[in-house]
Amino acid sequence: MRDKNELQEEDANQQATAISPEQDPTLLEKKWPTTDFGLIPIPERLQYHPNKPPFHFGLLLNASFGFASTFVVANLYYCQPLLIQLSQSFNVSYDEISKVPTLVQAGYAAGLLLISPLGDLVRRRQLILLIVLLSTTLSIPLAVTSSLTIFLTFSFLVGFVSVTPQVLLPLAADLAPAHKRASALSVVFAGLLFGVLIARVFAGIIAQFTSWRVVYFLAIGLQAVVLLGSWALLPDYPAKNQGTGMTYQKILWTMGKYAVTEPVLIQACLVNMGSSASFSAFWVTLTFLLGGDPYNYSTLVIGLFGLVGMFGVAMGPFVGKAIDALPAYHASLVACIALIIFQVVQVIGNGISIAAVIIAVLGLDIFRQMLQTSLASNIFSIAPEARARLNAVYILSLFIGQVTGTSAGTYVFIHYGWRACALMTLGFAVWQIVLLLARGPGLDRSDSVRGKRWIGWNGTGLERSRKTQKLSDVEEKDGRSGNQTPQVEGVDTKTHSNSER
DSSP: OOOHHHHHHHHHHHHHHBOOTTTOTHHHHSOOOOEETTTEEOOGGGOOOTTSOOOOOOHHHHHHHHHHHHHHHGGGTTTGGGHHHHHHHHTOOHHHHTHHHHHHHHHHHHHHHHTGGGGGTSOHHHHHHHHHHHHHHHTHHHHHOOOHHHHHHHHHHHHHHOOHHHHHHHHHHHHSOGGGHHHHHHHHHHHHHHHHHHHHHHHHHHHHHSOTHHHHHHHHHHHHHHHHHHHHHOOOOOOTTTTTTOOHHHHHHHHHHHHHHOHHHHHHHHHHHHHHHHHHHHHHHHHHHHHSTTTOOOHHHHHHHHHHHHHHHHTHHHHHHHHHTSOHHHHHHHHHHHHHHHHHHHHHHTTTOHHHHHHHHHHHHHHHHHHHHHHHHHHTTTOGGGHHHHHHHHHHHHHHHHHHHHHHHHHHHHHHOHHHHHHHHHHHHHHHHHHHHHBOTTOOOOSSTTTOOOSBOOSOSOOOOHHHHHHHHHHHHHHHHTOOOOOOTTSBTTOOSOTTO
16 A cells, blocks of 8 residues: 555546646636636636645645535534434324435435545536535425425435535645645545534534424535535535546446455445444444443433544544554554554453443544545545546445444344454454455556555555655655645546546
């Protein structure tokens, strides 16, 4: 796997070979878009033009990515604390109303597969504005309908278009300097996890004191803020893969191809599945553990553990900085070792001391983020022109892990108790590190399927050549002086000739 310096070398080479307006005067003559969808003016500072200074990917833009991720992904989880109220309002059984979260998640999976890869084909600013507008609009029937059929239908549709974070992740990887890529990704991932926690907290509190419909009106308002913020802050860049003959059908085909031919991606997905299954199984059964002997906590006290989880999520930016200081593989290895340690803590201490539960919650949240971000940072180096597709495959593996962990964790806890469930989550953690160690760092990537090295090691991955170190220093210097130029496919002499990429 490629380390941080190799990522910097890759970006430096791409920037060095990008076509400038002086080299190709036609770039200046071309009329670049000044409106969204041919109707809405793009703020001048956000319009793309090749002779403009590069757009600075700073703290404000990165934080806006995290904010958008939080309050769009929250759409998937508002319903979970509301199921009792929903069943009473629609006068149906718990079994019937349980279709709501299932359909929301099914819609999200379909959106991951069919919408998020479009980030490799169309202008990302317009794609994000469109899907945020759709998720906002489609949330309105959820707040006002009295028909369960309509509620179920629009639950699926809202899940389908709530994939904004999965367009923002590869966009952050494209815009951020290589030496800050993990930090940028960690903010978006932290936003995703905040969305999961905040949605449940908001929905539970609001529904306790007023109607569940207020939750969805709040969701509409928050998404409207995201929509306005996206219009005001998102820079516009040309569509990726211009001039390569790429079509939507090829996008889907190559996404499937990457999923079976790229060892770095496959390893990351398998590790991510284990990590996601372990994390989901832990959180879904934590309520059962704290509500039973020996704790017997109230629902309110159990809900406060979400705040402990939020503190762990808030450590995301610091986690990103730690990953930036390490090669991606070694950051993943540190995270896997730490996750095993904290899983051992909960296997031994859960049911004995509440301190063990709190320590496990914090440790699992922090190092789960570290593993997820370091793996993503690594796979985005496989093919910069295909980051949306790579991310779609990666997040689908997370989704599969979530479903596996939730169902398996619930079954094992109910039939065999909390300790057996804790041992199962520890087993998932061991699975992660075994897969990570099976394919170590330093294995060169090849354009030939047969030439790819799937298992083994090639050194420790910490060795640095003089050339790589020099390029790293130049990259850091350029990043500080504001000379970082985002890579735009279609105006790059290094664009792949193979149209399948």
